[in-house]
Amino acid sequence: MYRYDEFDQAFVAERVTQFRDQVARRLAGELNEEQFKPLRLQNGVYLQLHAYMLRVAIPYGTLSAHQMRKLAHIARTYDKGYGHFTTRQNIQFNWPRLDDVPAILEELAEVEMHAIQTSGNCIRNVTADHFAGVAADEAADPRPYAEILRQWSSLHPEFLFLPRKFKIAVTGAAHDRAAIQFHDIGYEVKRNEAGELGFAVYIGGGQGRTPMVAKKIRDFLPEEDLLAYSEAILRVYNLHGRRDNKYKARIKILVFETGADVLKEEIEAEFTKIRASALRLPADEIRRIEAYFAPPAYAIALPGEAALAAARQADPGFDRWVASNVTGHRAAGHSIVTISLKPIGAPPGDATADQMDAVADIAARYSHDEIRVSHEQNLVLPHVATADLRSVFDALVTAGLATANAGLITDIIACPGLDYCALATARSIPVAQRISERFAETARQADIGDVKIKISGCINACGHHHAGHIGILGLEKKGEEVYQITLGGSGDETASIGDIVGRGFASDDIVDAVETIVDTYLERREGADESFLAAYRRLGATPFKKALYGAA
Amino acid sequence: MHIITANRLADGLVVFRSGNGRWSQIITSAERLEDETAVEAALEFALADVRSNRVVDPYAVEVVIPALGKDPVPARFRERIRVNGPTTGHSLARPRKRAA
Numbered sequence: 001m002y003r004y005d006e007f008d009q010a011f012v013a014e015r016v017t018q019f020r021d022q023v024a025r026r027l028a029g030e031l032n033e034e035q036f037k038p039l040r041l042q043n044g045v046y047l048q049l050h051a052y053m054l055r056v057a058i059p060y061g062t063l064s065a066h067q068m069r070k071l072a073h074i075a076r077t078y079d080k081g082y083g084h085f086t087t088r089q090n091i092q093f094n095w096p097r098l099d100d101v102p103a104i105l106e107e108l109a110e111v112e113m114h115a116i117q118t119s120g121n122c123i124r125n126v127t128a129d130h131f132a133g134v135a136a137d138e139a140a141d142p143r144p145y146a147e148i149l150r151q152w153s154s155l156h157p158e159f160l161f162l163p164r165k166f167k168i169a170v171t172g173a174a175h176d177r178a179a180i181q182f183h184d185i186g187y188e189v190k191r192n193e194a195g196e197l198g199f200a201v202y203i204g205g206g207q208g209r210t211p212m213v214a215k216k217i218r219d220f221l222p223e224e225d226l227l228a229y230s231e232a233i234l235r236v237y238n239l240h241g242r243r244d245n246k247y248k249a250r251i252k253i254l255v256f257e258t259g260a261d262v263l264k265e266e267i268e269a270e271f272t273k274i275r276a277s278a279l280r281l282p283a284d285e286i287r288r289i290e291a292y293f294a295p296p297a298y299a300i301a302l303p304g305e306a307a308l309a310a311a312r313q314a315d316p317g318f319d320r321w322v323a324s325n326v327t328g329h330r331a332a333g334h335s336i337v338t339i340s341l342k343p344i345g346a347p348p349g350d351a352t353a354d355q356m357d358a359v360a361d362i363a364a365r366y367s368h369d370e371i372r373v374s375h376e377q378n379l380v381l382p383h384v385a386t387a388d389l390r391s392v393f394d395a396l397v398t399a400g401l402a403t404a405n406a407g408l409i410t411d412i413i414a415c416p417g418l419d420y421c422a423l424a425t426a427r428s429i430p431v432a433q434r435i436s437e438r439f440a441e442t443a444r445q446a447d448i449g450d451v452k453i454k455i456s457g458c459i460n461a462c463g464h465h466h467a468g469h470i471g472i473l474g475l476e477k478k479g480e481e482v483y484q485i486t487l488g489g490s491g492d493e494t495a496s497i498g499d500i501v502g503r504g505f506a507s508d509d510i511v512d513a514v515e516t517i518v519d520t521y522l523e524r525r526e527g528a529d530e531s532f533l534a535a536y537r538r539l540g541a542t543p544f545k546k547a548l549y550g551a552a
Numbered sequence: 553m554h555i556i557t558a559n560r561l562a563d564g565l566v567v568f569r570s571g572n573g574r575w576s577q578i579i580t581s582a583e584r585l586e587d588e589t590a591v592e593a594a595l596e597f598a599l600a601d602v603r604s605n606r607v608v609d610p611y612a613v614e615v616v617i618p619a620l621g622k623d624p625v626p627a628r629f630r631e632r633i634r635v636n637g638p639t640t641g642h643s644l645a646r647p648r649k650r651a652a
């Protein structure tokens with residue numbers, strides 16, 4: 001894992017001192033709300049529907065057990081005993097007192113964490129594939145590049161007041177688990193024909209009220225040019241991005257209105273100018289950062305497979321969990337474990353302080369001290385010996401974290417919605433809970449297979465509904481919650497935006513509507529091998545519309 | 553009918569303005585404002601409390617009184633959730649350890 005150097009540590013400590021002073025001046029009335037608001041936002045403090053909310057950055061979703069214990073401690077000491085993991089691989093605390101925030105930030109700094117740039121019109125936490133470094137299918141670990149981007153973008157003076165927020169994601173595999181085509185910039189680490197590392201570059205993706213799939217503007221950018229090219233993109237965006245209308249200020253609108261080709265020309269021209277500058281990445285510096293992410297010393301040739309097969313046969317519950325929550329690892333004898341934060345009927349992405357501690361203990365014992373947060377609001381143990389899977393499962397059962405549903409229909413993404421969010425127009429979490437309960441039966445979930453349901457409580461689309469195989473958007477109509485369904489969205493390498501299927505459904509009817517859609521899929525699929533998304537892409541919306549609204 | 557709400561500066565919690573100028577987490581004592589003039593006057597007082605750093609983001613909420621002697625209930629769904637707290641999840645019945 002990346003460790004702060006003296007510069008990082010001093011910088012974060014200085015920032016804590018600065019914000020402590022700003023909070024004191026705010027409480028003393030030396031700063032008014034108008035002056036203070038941008039300062040608190042730059043430190044991750046929002047004012048939500050019921051209270052302040054603190055969003056803590058988890059760079060590229062990688063955490064140590066020690067850091068997870070600190071998050072548990074913060075949840076217990078300063079909040080209501082839980083935290084909420086988000087679709088940007090961060091964690092949010094929903095109830096901190098403003099006057100406690102400096103103390104919280106000081107505690108975070110002790111474990112090399114902070115809340116800088118988790119809000120505001122700046123470059124936000126860089127996200128990455130949650131299986132980075134351990135996925136069997138990747139060209140290279142994307143996290144060293146994400147870390148280099150984090151260092152470059154942290155308090156970059158030119159990019160602290162962009163027209164709007166700016167999100168970057170990096171994947172190291174062609175199979176995209178990081179939804180890079182729904183980001184302002186998406187980088188795919190790849191090798192060219194000569195075997196050299198570099199990036200495919202996508203810009204202008206995003207969700208919100210105007211969803212766009214990103215455009216690829218470079219098939220191969222040499223590794224050394226990562227920062228120069230990023231800076232060129234940011235400069236062009238900073239210059240031309242609209243500041244007259246908040247809703248048209250993201251780079252996706254600039255790409256759409258200008259055209260990717262025209263914009264690319266301008267980016268390339270700027271890139272040519274700055275390419276040979278200090279922004280060029282020296283190979284030894286990249287390798288130095290890479291060393292932080294070197295795989296742990298795995299025990300070799302662990303005889304796990306035969307025992308695992310026997311254990312699976314002996315216990316159907318364990319078997320189901322392995323089938324859905326365990327993924328192949330690049331190192332022999334090892335597995336990647338997804339810890340579902342979607343127990344049946346529970347709010348997606350929440351973990352209690354005790355659960356966080358339990359995950360930290362399990363990671364320390366079985367996963368070389370490392371945990372990941374996925375954008376699907378789950379946790380990941382990236383380095384588990386296959387021979388230890390049963391022990392990990394048992395420990396997760398004890399912690400109430402062994403739900404066998406990763407990637408299945410009850411593994412739902414939901415934004416906080418109207419239960420917490422000041423912007424929301426309808427609730428998201430209770431809808432997720434009711435859908436989860438409806439589809440709780442495990443055999444049925446296994447039969448339905450890979451269906452991604454994503455729920456947003458307003459058009460800002462924090463719940464990624466546009467990218468859901470089944471997307472649900474909560475709106476308010478005549479004082480009532482109404483839910484609009486989209487079908488066929490996807491956040492992977494075949495990225496697509498879901499189609500609105502028809503008029504919305506009342507809260508009482510939305511779960512039935514989802515079930516109708518799922519039943520229609522089951523009736524019409526060509527076999528269990530044809531996933532929901534594949535079937536939808538083959539069939540189109542018509543059979544689903546007919547099932548939902550009748551022949552008319 | 554309207555009441556005035558805001559968030560308390562130090563802890564961010566939802567508060568309601570009573571007739572004697574106090575801010576309370578309990579809606580019962582919220583001043584019930586019958587017309588636009590009364591709302592405007594109360595908002596002026598609330599803005600003064602913003603300037604004196606007691607609360608932030610005050611605004612008027614439309615309410616109804618369901619029955620004589622009952623607490624005001626906001627007309628809008630969003631405001632009802634804001635008054636009563638999250639309808640689900642881990643926040644329910646869990647006090648923050650460090651209370652006000």
